[in-house]
Amino acid sequence: MRGEATVLHADLDAFYASVEQRDAPELRGRPVVVGGGVVLAASYEAKARGVRTAMGGRQARDLCPDVVVVPPRMDAYSAASRAVFAIFRDTTPLVEGLSIDEAFLEVGGLRRIAGTPEQIAMRLRERVRAEVGLAISVGIARTKFLAKVASAVSKPDGLLVVEPEREEAFLLPLPVERLWGVGAVTAEKLHRLGIRTVGQLAELESATAERLLGKATGAHLHALARLRDPRPVDTTRRRSAIGSQRALGSRLRSADELDVILTQIVDRIARRLRDGDRVCRTVVLRLRYGDFVKASRSRTLRSPTDRTAVLLAVARALLAGAQPEIAERGITLIGVSLSQVARTDSVQLELPIDWDDGVRLDTALDAVRDRFGAASVSRAAQLGRDPGWSPPQLSEHE
Ligand SMILES: [Mg+2]
Numbered sequence: 001m002r003g004e005a006t007v008l009h010a011d012l013d014a015f016y017a018s019v020e021q022r023d024a025p026e027l028r029g030r031p032v033v034v035g036g037g038v039v040l041a042a043s044y045e046a047k048a049r050g051v052r053t054a055m056g057g058r059q060a061r062d063l064c065p066d067v068v069v070v071p072p073r074m075d076a077y078s079a080a081s082r083a084v085f086a087i088f089r090d091t092t093p094l095v096e097g098l099s100i101d102e103a104f105l106e107v108g109g110l111r112r113i114a115g116t117p118e119q120i121a122m123r124l125r126e127r128v129r130a131e132v133g134l135a136i137s138v139g140i141a142r143t144k145f146l147a148k149v150a151s152a153v154s155k156p157d158g159l160l161v162v163e164p165e166r167e168e169a170f171l172l173p174l175p176v177e178r179l180w181g182v183g184a185v186t187a188e189k190l191h192r193l194g195i196r197t198v199g200q201l202a203e204l205e206s207a208t209a210e211r212l213l214g215k216a217t218g219a220h221l222h223a224l225a226r227l228r229d230p231r232p233v234d235t236t237r238r239r240s241a242i243g244s245q246r247a248l249g250s251r252l253r254s255a256d257e258l259d260v261i262l263t264q265i266v267d268r269i270a271r272r273l274r275d276g277d278r279v280c281r282t283v284v285l286r287l288r289y290g291d292f293v294k295a296s297r298s299r300t301l302r303s304p305t306d307r308t309a310v311l312l313a314v315a316r317a318l319l320a321g322a323q324p325e326i327a328e329r330g331i332t333l334i335g336v337s338l339s340q341v342a343r344t345d346s347v348q349l350e351l352p353i354d355w356d357d358g359v360r361l362d363t364a365l366d367a368v369r370d371r372f373g374a375a376s377v378s379r380a381a382q383l384g385r386d387p388g389w390s391p392p393q394l395s396e397h398e
Contacts, residue, residue, distance in 0.1 A: 005107030005140050005164060006117050007233060009147035010124060011136045012084065012101040016041035016302045021072050022133045029069045033060050040072055044156055083132045091124050095146075096233045102151075104144050106233040118161050125159060145229035146171065149178050167227050172199030179224050179396050186213060186221070201225040242278070244269050245286060245335025253331060258319065266315050270308040273303050273338060279304035281340035283311055287320035290330025297321060303344060311338065 016034040021027045021043060031046035033039050039060050042051040049064040060067055077172065088095045091114075094106035107120045114120050121138040128136045139150025141162040149171065154160035162170045176198055177187050177274045195201050201209065202225035210218035223229070244265050253261075273280060284298040297318045305311065315336050372379060 003027050003142055005142045007144055007147045008105040008121055009139045009151040010103055011151045014043050015101040015139055017043035018134050019076050030307055031064050033069050034072050080132055084128055087127050088301045094233050104233045121159055143229040144231055145180055145224055148180055174198050176201055179221055183243050199223045242272055243337025247333050262315055266312045267291055270311050277344045278341050279306045279344050280338035283314040284337045286335040288333035
């Protein structure tokens with residue numbers, strides 16, 4: 001028994017471009033690109049001409065000389081997103097947002113009061129069309145992975161149910177690019193090996209896939225190709241930033257003192273990140289100067305991390321950049337927040353399996369703290385220095 005198809009993946013079609021066409025009737029039916037230097041979104045009319053997201057604006061014009069390029073209006077997209085998510089949450093309490101324009105909805109418990117998953121999806125699509133003026137595609141399946149593949153296959157403006165007994169028939173003939181997590185590089189690798197469909201990937205032994213694609217990626221994709229994806233809809237997913245800050249009073253602080261405080265803050269939030277099985281990509285340093293003017297500096301990493309050493313190195317670089325200002329104006333508050341936070345398992349494919357010393361140190365420190373409390377362990381930067389302060393009062397923010 002495989003259970004029932006009760007997971008919906010709802011995904012707005014060509015989201016930014018569709019909002020532009022909704023708000024400007026003269027753009028309807030025309031190839032529209034949102035962005036300028038780079039294509040942030042393309043309408044289906046532009047996609048039909050070969051225009052793709054992340055393509056340069058020049059290339060888009062070459063492909064499609066009559067393309068209409070409009071600047072992004074993030075406020076309008078946020079408002080549309082909020083309206084659509086309100087409809088999601090009105091449909092079921094079990095909503096897991098994936099991005100500004102897509103979410104998983106678990107509707108399994110609603111049959112008696114709201115009907116079958118297919119009926120619920122039809123009503124959801126009608127409401128988004130009527131109340132927000134946008135087309136949304138919905139895939140329905142037993143697992144999140146299959147629901148996401150189904151919504152993509154159904155686009156544009158589609159609804160596709162993958163019944164449990166039809167899963168292989170649906171998935172195996174699809175091109176490997178349809179697997180969630182297969183990017184251009186992995187697809188190219190597979191193509192070179194003559195593997196073009198999900199079925200061909202599924203036929204390999206797991207060990208073969210791991211050897212060809214790397215252990216983590218190979219095992220993950222092979223499991224997906226064989227229809228193993230047990231993850232339930234996760235409504236506890238935290239999209240918000242993780243952060244901590246410390247007010248410093250008005251006395252002067254040496255660079256060394258600031259470094260110790262920064263280390264404590266990063267150590268603590270990195271641990272929270274790992275405890276929540278999360279990784280992040282952006283580190284934000286927040287400062288309040290002696291004159292109480294606030295400033296922030298941020299840096300985004302190329303790949304997500306949960307390593308204290310990496311996060312601390314970025315935070316230190318940001319603080320070093322602010323030192324001239326601090327020297328001149330004084331500093332009364334320092335804080336760090338981590339954003340672009342995602343579940344570790346959702347980005348596993350981009351993470352190298354790198355069991356280096358940093359990983360071992362973080363794991364060991366976390367374990368010791370779990371047993372003996374946070375005060376029992378200090379990082380090297382804090383050792384040999386008597387801070388002379390009471391334990392830091394780190395208040396949460398965001
Ligand atoms: Mg979308």
